[in-house]
Amino acid sequence: MMRILAIAGFVTALLLFAAVEWAARRPDSRVPSLGDVCAYVMRYEVGPVPVGRIGVFGFWWWLGWHFLAR
Amino acid sequence: MKQPPELTVDLPRAWDRPVVTVPVLACLSLVGGQLPSFSTRANLWILGTGGALIWLGLGNRVPRRPAPRRLGRGALWWVLPVAVFGVFEGATFVLSVGDEFPTFSRLADPLLTDELVRSAAWFGWLAAFWGLVRR
Numbered sequence: 586m587m588r589i590l591a592i593a594g595f596v597t598a599l600l601l602f603a604a605v606e607w608a609a610r611r612p613d614s615r616v617p618s619l620g621d622v623c624a625y626v627m628r629y630e631v632g633p634v635p636v637g638r639i640g641v642f643g644f645w646w647w648l649g650w651h652f653l654a655r
Numbered sequence: 656m657k658q659p660p661e662l663t664v665d666l667p668r669a670w671d672r673p674v675v676t677v678p679v680l681a682c683l684s685l686v687g688g689q690l691p692s693f694s695t696r697a698n699l700w701i702l703g704t705g706g707a708l709i710w711l712g713l714g715n716r717v718p719r720r721p722a723p724r725r726l727g728r729g730a731l732w733w734v735l736p737v738a739v740f741g742v743f744e745g746a747t748f749v750l751s752v753g754d755e756f757p758t759f760s761r762l763a764d765p766l767l768t769d770e771l772v773r774s775a776a777w778f779g780w781l782a783a784f785w786g787l788v789r790r
Contacts (some may be wrong), residue, residue: 601736
């Protein structure tokens with residue numbers, strides 16, 4: 586029962602990601618796409634250090650390592 | 656003669672087109688999909704491919720799409736899927752009762768043992784990474 590709850594929760598989250606992205610890609614949408622949100626976060630810099638880019642790249646690399654190499 | 660910057664246009668590079676990048680990413684993914692988890696080769700492959708993309712993304716070697724200057728209130732919609740995922744990942748991780756209430760990665764592991772699914776996951780990861788490098 587708990588296993589089904591976990592699967593349902595993760596599937597719901599993935600469907601919500603897809604739904605918000607779909608809404609963002611509609612003409613004249615006020616919702617930014619996930620790519621736009623990432624691009625905005627990646628603009629963040631502290632002095633000359635691109636902290637946003639390093640953080641997003643680091644997170645995405647870790648995600649790949651976690652699922653595909655571990 | 657030096658042109659004023661407002662008159663110059665960045666021409667797309669010959670290799671910076673889907674007809675080139677998609678097959679390259681597909682080849683990298685097919686190799687990655689053959690490498691089993693916890694192997695040294697898988698770790699080296701992900702270090703090499705990810706390291707190269709980070710190197711490209713932190714330099715000015717690849718043209719970038721313009722980023723939005725600000726996000727409107729509509730960006731708050733993204734909190735919803737992130738929160739739902741976070742609640743379930745947090746709960747399954749903290750309770751830590753294995754397959755009875757599994758984390759997302761525990762659910763994904765059996766799927767990723769299949770080489771075709773693993774290659775597809777590699778392609779998705781690399782394609783998204785390339786998209787981030789271009790932003």
